[in-house]
Amino acid sequence: MALVGPVVCLAGGVGGSRLAHGLAQVLPPGQLTVVVNTADDFRHYGLQVCPDLDTVMYNLAGLADPQRGWGLRDDSGNMLEALQRLGGDGWFQLGDKDLATQVLRTHWLARGMRLTEVTARLAAALGVKQALLPMCDEPVATMVQTREEGELDFQTWFVRRRWRPAVRSLCLAGLGRARMTAEVSDALAGAALVLLAPSNPWLSILPILAVPGLREALRQASAPVAAVTPVIRGAALKGPAARLMADFGLAPGAGTVARLYGDILDAFVYDERDAVPPLTGLRLLGVDTVMVNEDARARLARDILDWIATWRTPHVPEREKP
């Protein structure tokens, strides 16, 4: 496989963690930085839970539950069962081993550590060799304006209500106080490639791109920016991406995702099962984007990196980057 240099992958939870894990299998550890959405983080029974960060971390550590895609392998639910017995809610599943992550993170944050530092410490303890960065250190929260039930916080809508209530709009609370970290800035400045993982655009990738300073840093970075579609033939493999397209009155296709990311994008990877998306000014690659197992993750990562290595001359998109 041809090496392209340092890769920065922007990722959400399950889908993002699969591509991140694929990249981790084919790149030297020092060549991969994963910047993870934290807009689905929330406080649950006083614990600071970061679902996407943990999903990526557990996948990179080789400890993720292979069936569910999130949480730790071989975990138990004794705390949760006891919590329910005591009158607590059980709608958000927290395994006993997983709870150690939440307890330590909450404890370290309360002692003044930045989320970036906490994440690095947890990841290192689990043997993760790649750089794992939250999108920012400040709390940012996706709030869901539903058509029938008013505003719901993200996990209530996503987990508790199983993304059933139709969505009018989404907003990111706390964004005004957030800013890009030095670690994310350095990673983007030094990147040879930035990959937007096949995560939900609205719930994972756009929140990362919304961190003040980050989209500008992407525009100024020399690295090309490529996105991988989370949508195949108008449907998402997992989660509410297609549902949100319908709620927002958008055409249910991969091209819609590319257009959401706008002028930062140089290239787009769509699934070979799908029609070529009607996108101009973007390099396009059609490959198998479905990561059914660990080998498929590595294969997709290799396909993308090999493709990018063939770009001998710099590509100038029709709409010039500023």
Place this chain on the structure above:
Amino acid sequence: MALVGPVVCLAGGVGGSRLAHGLAQVLPPGQLTVVVNTADDFRHYGLQVCPDLDTVMYNLAGLADPQRGWGLRDDSGNMLEALQRLGGDGWFQLGDKDLATQVLRTHWLARGMRLTEVTARLAAALGVKQALLPMCDEPVATMVQTREEGELDFQTWFVRRRWRPAVRSLCLAGLGRARMTAEVSDALAGAALVLLAPSNPWLSILPILAVPGLREALRQASAPVAAVTPVIRGAALKGPAARLMADFGLAPGAGTVARLYGDILDAFVYDERDAVPPLTGLRLLGVDTVMVNEDARARLARDILDWIATWRTPHVPEREKP
């Protein structure tokens, strides 16, 4: 068994919970209030842990681990194992089920509930029918001045250092801001008997008696006050009671315990294996105080209550209560 009326038991952890459980077996639920030491409470990884309250609560609920005397029966240690893997300390054992208690307590306290309310809610959820009260709602912490290692917080000295460092003195941090709760005050005012459980005097009973207002309330209450010895033939069944007597240069006997409680005491229960303690002005009962199983707990409770029921005429101790 003759009923004496409402009983208030002041208790610490393992020893206290045994007598509390014995009383619970022989008294109607509405006739027993247990007031528990909270000076060994501490914050561990951000969780508010109340070891004595939990030990009594789990015993009254019939859920206590019979071997250890503390913690929940059939609990697992998966969180603790994962915590250690992540670089956390494992010296204080928190079972997975037990953790649910700590998580909910911490969460409810953070939302502004008083410890008294939190405790009532947890106990009710576990099916405890008796009134379980913390000695106060404010944080009070036993601090241990050691001869060789300076000041240690209580759990560090007791659990982590296994009460090895010799003690110069003990102090109760936070006592100035603590006050007797309305619930404790009401229980004492309505009591027909106050029992000081066979708990460590310095680490469990004296902190309760030190809560501002509580000793005065005991003096003003009409109920007689009886203490049960935690020391037999100069040795403690469990824990550092005899060790502290030696550290403090006191004679290692049951009589020393009675003298520590001072003029609030009307009666004292010593163990029948021991010599009659040289105490004047106190009613004395020598019985088997060793609670080897649940029946022995009930038997000791019954022995004490039967004895008290025989006091036909009010007893006036030599040193009059004010």
